[in-house]
Amino acid sequence: MVAYSIFLNFVEVFTLTAFVYLYYSFSSRKQFCLLLTSLFLICELCDILRENGIILMLGYFITSYLFVLYEKKTIYSGDIFILGGYVFLLFTYPYLSYCLFGNILDTPYAYVYYICAGITSKLFLILVTCWLLEHLKFTFHVPNKQYFLVIITEIVVLSIFGIIGYAAVDVTVSYNPILVCSLLLAVFILIIINGIYFNMVYTEKMQYEKQLQKEKYIKQSLRLIQNISYDIDDKKHRIHWILEHIKHLNNDTNPKISKAIKQYQSKNTYQKLVASKNPVFDILISVKINRLQDDNISIKPFFEISQNEKYDDLDFIDVISEILNYVKRNSEITLHIKGQGIYTLVELYSENDFYDYDRCKIESDLIVKKKNIYKDGIYYMKFLLKGTDDDVRENL
Template sequence: MTNLVHMILNFIEAFAFPFFIANYFNIQNKRMFISIVFIIQFTILNIFHFQLTNDFILTIIIILSMIISIYLFTKQLTFNNIFITLLYNCFIYFAAFSVLFINKALTISFQFLFSLDIDFFLFSCFISRILLLLITFLLLRKKLNLSVSFDFKYWSYIIILEFLLLCSMGLIIYSLTINQINNMILMVILICLTLIFILFVLNLYHLNELNKNKIEFEKSQQLRKFELQQINALKNVKHEIDALNHRMFYIYYRMEYLLKTKRYEEAYQLLLSNRKYSSQYHIIVDTKNIVFDCLVSLKINDLIANGMDINLCIFISQSKFYNNLLFINSLLSLFDCLNTHSKLTVHITEKSCFTVIKIFCSDDIISQIDNIEKSILAMSKNYKLFYELDSSSLNHIKISLKRENFENEKDLFVNTE
């Protein structure tokens, strides 16, 4: 009778596993797959029950037989094939452990009702198989996506990690089932946990590398966006220049006609009415530092549009230092402090490992001295620098910043989305 019950339990487990795999992966010839794998696993389960007692080795053989069967029917072996196979074995262990826990709790709490006999153990096994069928049904019914899109070549250690976890769970459940544990089992569990820890650390390093690659990709995307912005800005400038050239050609042609016909008053009025076109031009900074060029050009032209006369002289190398938003924002905030002046002369050059910023104003900067020093103080939090103000007329600012690599590279580029 006991053997018959064990065969029924093995029948349920041997059927549930291939049934889940066939439907989850939508394998062709499902019936054939389920039938063949069922016969193989049912035979293995019965052999181990009647001849051997090592459930740990049984689990390994069951997993290998399933993986080989999947490969023979699908002609491929992917990360998901192995991952889902191992994951379903975790569900089997979960069902067994849940019932085992309930079994222990009931036998301890209600010893006067239950005895630790074989009948109660078989009853618990039936409950575990029903729980396994329920888990299988819910996973397939809800169509839960358990798959992960990993490349087996680079993520094979995840499979090893999952297998070691499965081995540890199997050994623990086996020890609880037979109600005894020896030094050999403890040693194997300890080895598994040690390997799991090592693989976990390797996984962290791998994830860190992926995160770095992601940051590099995002920065490249940001650079591409700024390049497109710069190209669009250049296109707009070209269109404006073409329109201005066309307009100026008409003005010169009209002016020549008015002067030839001695209509001087009309010529003078034409000159006055079109004087504004002579100031409609754009300054484009081109230092090969795309982010710096784009943002500084926009700021300079904005100041010019507000009536400021700016003389600009920039000689700097191509470097990540200048595309850093901390540097650019500091420079632009300095321009904002001086936006009340009618004329600025700006020199940005390099000297050794320092970037030297010189700004000459049309008049003194006494009224803006507080804001200027606040801006320089904020700049000093991110850079090693020293600065000086012209003590005679207070119309000259000189700042020297030391160019260094940035540890916090996430601040290098702005998000334009």
């Protein structure tokens, strides 16, 4: 029976080695022989010490995964999951064989049980391994961070099943109740932690989805408002030139007509609209410019920016609005916004001193650098918004 036991152990170890070698695509036969020898020595040592349960399972798993880790050079949760599942299945076949042939143990032909159970369990192992190698050809992706707790929980659960299975097969095997209770308590705690963690992940995902939907609806609304604004502005522009034509035809022959036209034109100033193809930026900056225009601040917009989501960011737009808040009344300035890679240069300039430099105390993480200069009869106020390319700062 000793030779028969060694034969069964060799079949078990050889099948496990073949699975690891073929599934994880080992490139060297020396690795196959070294893994086979290592696993077989662990198996025989556990047989001698009568540690054929959880200790042997962990020995198989740890040794096999060390070889996988040496081959791949990187830890993948998917590899741990598949190898752990396979090792657990390897230890379920003796229990299945016990369920099939357990009644023979109570008869004088107990040796028949060992022969039938041993051959059946190893036959199950070989057939399932062949099936897995044929069908389990895909790469099993498991996000390391998200599912690490799940994998730990499954390993502990499988360890408990291994203990229970071997205790049922071999009545001489006994385990410390404290060990079993500790593992069950660990499973209970891990399940609670998993629940809390995945609830947090789900909540964050839902908040992110809601934010995306909110931004989508805001952009749609702003595009609609922008289109309406363009239409209204176009009509105001036409009315303006129609009144100019009427004023020209009237040629001050009727003072009341000229006065009425002048009053209407003074109340309905032609509005400026920004068109940079960034809908949120365009409509909000247009509103800001026209509000300043009501305060007798004439702003000529000049933008050199491409269509990019960063310009529609509300924090970015708020910084530009805050910059414009310190323009003095009755000023005429040019607002120049230029994209420079990951930087954005915001530049205001005018022939007259137009800015409250002392009052300008804008606090924003987006502002990298600011300064005011006077050059060639022109006053400048410049802001460089966030970026990482130091070469661009030299252009300020």
